[in-house]
Amino acid sequence: MTWLDELRKQVADTSLNSVANAMGVSKAMISQVLNGKYQGNMQRVQSLVESVYMGHTVVCPVLGEIPKHKCLAHQNAKHVGSTPNAIRLWKACRSGCPNSQLEERLSTPIRLSIESKNAKQQSDSLYRQSSNEQTKVRQYDAAAVCARLERQAKTDSESMKGNYHRLYIELLKRELMAVGNRYNRLIKQ
Numbered sequence: 001m002t003w004l005d006e007l008r009k010q011v012a013d014t015s016l017n018s019v020a021n022a023m024g025v026s027k028a029m030i031s032q033v034l035n036g037k038y039q040g041n042m043q044r045v046q047s048l049v050e051s052v053y054m055g056h057t058v059v060c061p062v063l064g065e066i067p068k069h070k071c072l073a074h075q076n077a078k079h080v081g082s083t084p085n086a087i088r089l090w091k092a093c094r095s096g097c098p099n100s101q102l103e104e105r106l107s108t109p110i111r112l113s114i115e116s117k118n119a120k121q122q123s124d125s126l127y128r129q130s131s132n133e134q135t136k137v138r139q140y141d142a143a144a145v146c147a148r149l150e151r152q153a154k155t156d157s158e159s160m161k162g163n164y165h166r167l168y169i170e171l172l173k174r175e176l177m178a179v180g181n182r183y184n185r186l187i188k189q
Helices: 003-013 016-023 027-034 042-054 068-075 084-093 119-125 142-160 164-188
Strands: 057-060 064-067 128-132 133-136
Touching: 003 016, 003 027, 003 042, 003 133, 016 027, 016 042, 027 042, 057 068, 057 164, 064 068, 064 164, 068 084, 084 142, 142 164
Parallel strands: none
Antiparallel strands: 057 064, 128 133
């Protein structure tokens, strides 16, 4: 099933209005795409449909695995948020994230992953060739990820007046699913 077939199916199953709201675009745009009269960026429309309705995801260095359209929304944010997580997202999108389509780069890029000293020493010797570039292979540092998720759960529970343990468990579940997906992709290669 192509992305256009999926879009037609979703409009038939729900409504033009609900599909437009889910994708964050106008009803007129969806109608023009379906009727073959849309003059805009079809790649963007295809990406939105694949992300919202077909489950295409990307691995964000800050949030883990997220839908592709959410990644694009974070990239297109005009202003930096005030929370630590929003600031990390804004900086990551502009510091060489492999998913970023932005040309704007920070003059002093941030480091996108947290490594312990042992993991850094072990990974310093690991390199792989990728299209005539050397890219460092980074090992997964579970301790650093757990510490980050713990801080995020603490911050979120304070700001949202939620249960810290419930938020922490939910964040750990998401991270485990993202790691499982990455592992499965590596097995397929």
